[in-house]
Amino acid sequence: MKETMSKHWTSLLGALFVMTAFITLFKYSLDQGWITEAMKIGFGLLSGAGIGVIGLKLAVRRPSSLIGEIMIGLSACILYATFAFAGIFYRLWEPMTVMLGMSAVTALISAYAYKYSSRLLINIAMAGALLSPLLMRPETDQVFALFLYMLVINVAFFFLSIVRGWHELRVVSFIGTWLMYIVYFIHYTPSTEGLWSMPIRYALAAFLFYTVGLMMSSWLNKLSFDGIDLYLNAANGILFTFWALLILNHEVSYGYILTFIGIVYLLGSYVIYIATEKITPAAASFFLVGLLLVLISVSSIGGGYDSKPLVTVLLWGFIAAAAAVIGRIKGWLMLSLASIMAWFIVGCYWYIVTWxxxxxxxxxxxxPFLNWGAIAWILLAALGFYFSRTLVIPHLPEKANRILGHVYALLAHLIVGGLLTRQIENIFTEYMPGSHAVYLALALSVSWGCYSLLLILWGAYYREVLFKWFGSFILVLVAIKAIFMDLSGQEALYKVGVLLTLGAISFVITWINGKWRVQSDEKPSEDKQATSDS
Known part of the structure; x- marks a missing residue:
């Protein structure tokens, strides 16, 4: 096919030009009132059938030439344009008449293409079938006739794509169908009121058709669920999700939409697993996407309430924790990595909305510390420490895993800092609502100073220089805050107490660093002595 298209792509382009000219002449003659609608339909049927007969005779007499094949494809294009004009541009024919005519023409060219492997013919016909309704957009709503029109050509092209292995047919028909939906949605601006409006029906029909059709294509193609079918299924889900959320925005919560799509993909994952009897990349992709959509929909619980962010963080925090534990027990690295990603995103989100x-x-x-807000902080911090102590990525060097462990621990310490800050703020808000803001600032300085001391103790205990530097960095920030910000205004006595407390913390840190340095110096000496003795 690649060689044929490289030689005859200009023939396909020429057929498209002729098709476009034919459609343009139809519309122009209508605007000028030269001939009646019935005359145009008759002319289209006669010219399409005549060119088809001539092309068929040429194909029989000269099988090696592609001229006959191109003429048959062009005749199908003209007939498709005629059906689109009669049933979509003007409702001169009933939708069932359009469907019968489309079915007859499509069945004939499909049978010919199947029997003689006429790939170029079916591509020309498909281009004309998709181009006709795009160019002839009516002023009145004839969407049902268009739906039947698209249904017929999609069934035929999908059938040939599967049985002949002509992948471009389902790719182009997929793109053309969704492009048609977009164009007609914008052109008609249909009503989207109600849960079961016409736009959502057609979007749902396209989504289910391509989901089932692509699954059947993979099933019949030696159970190969990867490749182009997988990508098209992903695009199909994205497109339907976008349009469903747009159309049903004011009718139903997005959680129900995502739940439905998630269930469809979970069922698809189950079908792939049953067919292949193993967990393939396609089955895993369907399962993960479906599970993610269901989880996102579950997170919509609490919508409309001020506590919605808190519910979301707790829900996803427990999901990430469960994924981390299961991933470690089963040895599923991807699940463990997914839990880390969820933990990081939820932590960033909580830092933004918690205030x-x-x-x-x-x-x-x-x-203090006995409320759901504190539990959310504690859950995220505990999960970070769990990752730092247990998670090891097999394919990474030991040094890289150690660095990642330090990163998880530092992020967990930042979460602990957020926990302390938020709880202290709540104490002042609840129990000392009339107190001066300077008291809160001083209390935060003392708490952060104590926390820097704990970080340095952590580093001394585990002999990790990184935490010592991090604790020292926080202490420097606290010093800048205390000296240049907290000393402004009144309440000097309290400030003196805070400064003395911070000074005591600094001296304790100096003593810890000194002890740590002595122990670090003694260890190499002991190792050297043991080496000399041996």
């Missing part, structure tokens, strides 16, 4: 989110009180009153 305006309700605290999630348990007992009708605020208790």
């Amino acid at each position: 305006d989110t309700p605290r999630g009180e348990w007992f009708g009153m605020y208790v």
